[in-house]
Amino acid sequence: xxSSVTLIFFCQLMGELATTAFRLPLPxxxxxxxxxxxxxxxxxxxxxxxxxxxxxxxxNLSLLFVPAGVGIMAHFSLLRQDxxxxxxxxxxxxxxxxxxxxxxxxxxxxxxxxxxxxxxxxGDKVDG
Amino acid sequence: MAxxxxxxxxxxxxxxxxxxxxxxxxxxxxxxxxxSGRNPIFNPVxxxxxxxxxxxxxxxxSYETYFEGAQFVHFLLGPATVALAIPLYRQFDHVRRSxxxxxxxxxxxxxxxATSAVGIAWIxxxxxxxxISIAPKSVTAPVAMGLAKQLGGLPSLTAMLVVLTGIVGAxxxxxxxNLLRVRDWQARGFAIGTASHGIGTARALQxxxxxxxxxxxxxxxNAIATSILLPVAWKLVxx
Numbered sequence: 067x068x069s070s071v072t073l074i075f076f077c078q079l080m081g082e083l084a085t086t087a088f089r090l091p092l093p094x095x096x097x098x099x100x101x102x103x104x105x106x107x108x109x110x111x112x113x114x115x116x117x118x119x120x121x122x123x124x125x126n127l128s129l130l131f132v133p134a135g136v137g138i139m140a141h142f143s144l145l146r147q148d149x150x151x152x153x154x155x156x157x158x159x160x161x162x163x164x165x166x167x168x169x170x171x172x173x174x175x176x177x178x179x180x181x182x183x184x185x186x187x188x189g190d191k192v193d194g
Numbered sequence: 195m196a197x198x199x200x201x202x203x204x205x206x207x208x209x210x211x212x213x214x215x216x217x218x219x220x221x222x223x224x225x226x227x228x229x230s231g232r233n234p235i236f237n238p239v240x241x242x243x244x245x246x247x248x249x250x251x252x253x254x255x256s257y258e259t260y261f262e263g264a265q266f267v268h269f270l271l272g273p274a275t276v277a278l279a280i281p282l283y284r285q286f287d288h289v290r291r292s293x294x295x296x297x298x299x300x301x302x303x304x305x306x307x308a309t310s311a312v313g314i315a316w317i318x319x320x321x322x323x324x325x326i327s328i329a330p331k332s333v334t335a336p337v338a339m340g341l342a343k344q345l346g347g348l349p350s351l352t353a354m355l356v357v358l359t360g361i362v363g364a365x366x367x368x369x370x371x372n373l374l375r376v377r378d379w380q381a382r383g384f385a386i387g388t389a390s391h392g393i394g395t396a397r398a399l400q401x402x403x404x405x406x407x408x409x410x411x412x413x414x415x416n417a418i419a420t421s422i423l424l425p426v427a428w429k430l431v432x433x
Contacts, residue, residue: 074276074277078276129239132243134271148315174298
């Protein structure tokens with residue numbers, strides 16, 4: 067348990083160090099995620115303990131956003147002037163982005179599935 | 195009731211009070227969500243935030259005081275982000291096979307998120323500062339705040355818009371994808387992660403591990419893509 071927690075914290079710490087040292091436009095934890103991912107590739111598997119700790123953290127991920135969300139109260143005044151255009155923009159833009167992104171992904175996957183020349187070995191089925 | 199006041203003053207000084215309140219508010223949100231038959235309007239994060247803001251306002255507690263307790267929960271956000279490598283690793287075969295689709299959707303999604311937000315805010319008559327601050331709204335908060343600063347926006351306003359974007363994506367994203375009949379978990383997850391970062395990813399993880407992994411991946415990739423694309427695009431259009 068402790069070694070898994072240590073590994074996760076270590077990855078985050080290295081991420082934070084690298085982003086400040088090299089002034090990368092990325093948050094430390096995101097870089098830490100890449101580092102842990104590289105370690106898993108190298109280890110060729112997720113140790114059971116690490117999986118337990120990770121799943122415990124991720125199964126409650128929503129909770130972790132609550133304190134930052136409450137921070138909205140400190141900035142209510144910023145919204146006073148433009149609350150209406152900003153609310154409409156957040157609502158519409160988020161929905162449009164989800165629709166367009168999912169649409170692109172589905173469309174490209176479909177085109178790829180139709181093209182026989184792929185490096186995946188599943189091109190033996192031809193429908194229609 | 196002087197005793198009660200005394201106890202309250204004592205408790206308020208301890209981080210335990212607001213830490214416990216945060217957990218209780220979230221549990222209440224979860225309970226309400228389940229009781230409502232998982233109605234997206236009763237999103238647990240949103241409900242918890244609203245409960246806590248009302249309690250803090252009612253008791254005249256500042257956000258700083260609240261955060262002294264809540265920071266212990268907030269702190270875990272970093273390690274949890276690191277832990278997203280685990281579902282990503284488990285789904286790596288899918289990711290590799292969908293590399294082309296991922297790259298295309300990332301570019302389209304990243305640009306759509308910024309241009310649609312800026313465009314709508316501008317057409318609706320928001321002032322310049324607000325228009326700049328909303329541009330990086332789909333990116334995870336620390337990156338979005340850095341970008342807002344770089345473009346000349348207001349980082350604290352951006353932070354707030356990022357949270358609202360996350361809640362909208364988590365609440366309405368799955369509903370919208372059902373309406374559009376997108377059944378592929380990879381596409382669903384990737385879209386939600388691109389548009390609504392970690393808050394959307396948290397929601398996606400609860401529904402399906404493939405969706406969660408792709409959502410976490412999209413969150414990370416969109417932070418990179420937007421950091422590179424947005425300043426360049428901004429210079430081209432407004433510079």
